Amino acid sequence: MAPRSSSGFADPRKSLALRQVAKGMFWLALAAISVIALLPGLAAPPRLLGTDKIEHAAAFAVLGLLAAFGWRGLPLWFIGLGLVAHGTLIELIQGSPILQRTTSIADLVADAVGIALGFGLVALLGLRRA
Numbered sequence: 001m002a003p004r005s006s007s008g009f010a011d012p013r014k015s016l017a018l019r020q021v022a023k024g025m026f027w028l029a030l031a032a033i034s035v036i037a038l039l040p041g042l043a044a045p046p047r048l049l050g051t052d053k054i055e056h057a058a059a060f061a062v063l064g065l066l067a068a069f070g071w072r073g074l075p076l077w078f079i080g081l082g083l084v085a086h087g088t089l090i091e092l093i094q095g096s097p098i099l100q101r102t103t104s105i106a107d108l109v110a111d112a113v114g115i116a117l118g119f120g121l122v123a124l125l126g127l128r129r130a
Contacts, residue, residue, distance in 0.1 A: 022070035029066060030086070033059045037090045040099045056107050057114035060087065064118025069127040080115050087111035 060083060067079045087108050095103035122128055 019070050019072065022066045026063065026066035026070055029059075029062055033063065034086075034090065038093055038099065040101070053106060053110040056087075056110035057117065060111040060114030061118040061121070062114075064115040065121050065127075066118075068119055068122040072128050076119055080112075080119065083115050084108070084112055 063083055064079070067074075067083065068076060071079065091103045091105075091108055093099065094101040
């Protein structure tokens with residue numbers, strides 16, 4: 001919910017400040033998630049419902065929540081498309097022999113589920129209301 005002033009109306013300055021913080025946190029989270037996802041590692045077979053998928057969903061839920069709140073003027077489909085494109089790029093780079101990682105469609109599906117969860121949380125909390 002948007003912060004309220006003593007008059008009971010949303011305080012646009014506080015709301016704007018919170019959105020700016022969310023944007024900054026989004027960029028930090030995006031950078032951290034990207035670095036962690038692109039660290040070289042031993043190739044392991046993809047697990048359909050292992051902790052790896054939970055980590056993917058959680059990471060992209062955070063990104064979806066922060067982006068949807070921070071950029072309230074952008075349509076959710078546009079934010080979601082951008083996040084799925086980023087997840088796809090990560091998966092393609094992970095398939096490089098240099099990283100010794102594996103590309104997984106299941107990881108991309110987990111990313112999309114996380115984005116939907118983040119958007120759902122934003123809607124549940126009413127964070128996109130003006």
